[in-house]
Amino acid sequence: MKSWVCNTLTGESGLSLETRARPACGADQVRVRNHAAALNFPDTLITRGLYQLALEPPFVPGSEFAGTITEVGDNVAEFRVGQRVLALTGYAAFSEEVLVTPPGQQLHRIPDGMPFTDAAGLTLTYGTAIHALTQRGRLKRDETLLVLGSAGGCGSAAVQIGAAMGARVIAAASTDAKCRTAREMGATDTINYGTEDLRTQLLRLTDGAGADVIFDPVGGSLFDQAKRCAAWNGRYLVVGFAAGDIPQLGINYTILKSISVTGVAYGMSAIKDPATNITNINQLFDWYTDGRIRPLIGSIYPLEALPDACAALWERRATGKTVITFAS
Secondary structure, three states, X not given: OEEEEEOXXXXXXXXXXXXXXXXXXXXXXXXXXXXXXXEOHHHHHHOOOOOOOOOOOOEOOOOEEEEEEEEEOOOOOOOOOOOEEEEEOOOXXXXXXXXXXXXXXXXXXXXXXXXXXXXXXXHHHHHHHHHHHHHHOOOOOOOEEEEOOOOEHHHHHHHHHHHHOOOEEEEEEOOHHHHHHHHHOOOOEEEEOOXXXXXXXXXXXXXXXXXXXXXXXXXXXXXXXXXXXXEEEEEEEEOOOOOOOOOOOOOOHHXXXXXXXXXXXXXXXXXXXXXXXHHHHHHHHHHHHOOOOOOXXXXXXXXHHHHHHHHHHHOOOXXXXXXXXXXX
């Protein structure tokens, strides 16, 4: 089977497409024939040795994918051959076949009408967004949600989920084109922080009140602007650091508006509380079936072009989700 292997921690330059032997399916495992895999920003970090999940080369990167079950281990009762599934594995997804060990590695049946390309991009970003806004941010109907990086994979998911939850969504992005994309995803208002002052525009849109919940997958210098946008009793959700720099916060700042700064660790939360995660995933499936959420797929690349896709994501040239497809 073909697999992209990370041989050196130098990003896409350290990847090579190799033919590997099919490993045996263990008693607690499920073999899935891969149809589509999503490329996420953490994938570009892990191949550079910059992610919290540190793997020693050689390894196969790729955190989530969707496909068809072709083999089921003797100890696995809840899945069968032929089922259409999505999986969140953390690594190994950029391969024609993937062994999944549930429940530690997520495996979920997908609705019949969901294409594999949509399913591949659902778990990590939408799972993160619904966990962030529901369990961590406690977002309520009619509250104001500010989403940074709103045209990216995680940001666009938060825009759609916030709208589905009945919040007023203000989407912030770095270009007018990305702001238009956010409106198409369901944002009520947009702010181009590439040309406008984020705080000034946010306060204008909220009559000086600020945002009840701030969803931040960007970090960096944008954090200094965004933290000043919180409303009284606001909740600031730290989702990631796509900008590269990890910002600092003086703890005294939380007292000024009685704000809380909350970390969002979706992967470990799903492992520690699988029942809540399953509830979240089923809610995402219902919203998808109802047409209230749709993964924003900005680019689709064939398996052979994975390094090009990685470069585009690393250089911030990608919009929405990037999906890698496999020959049937």
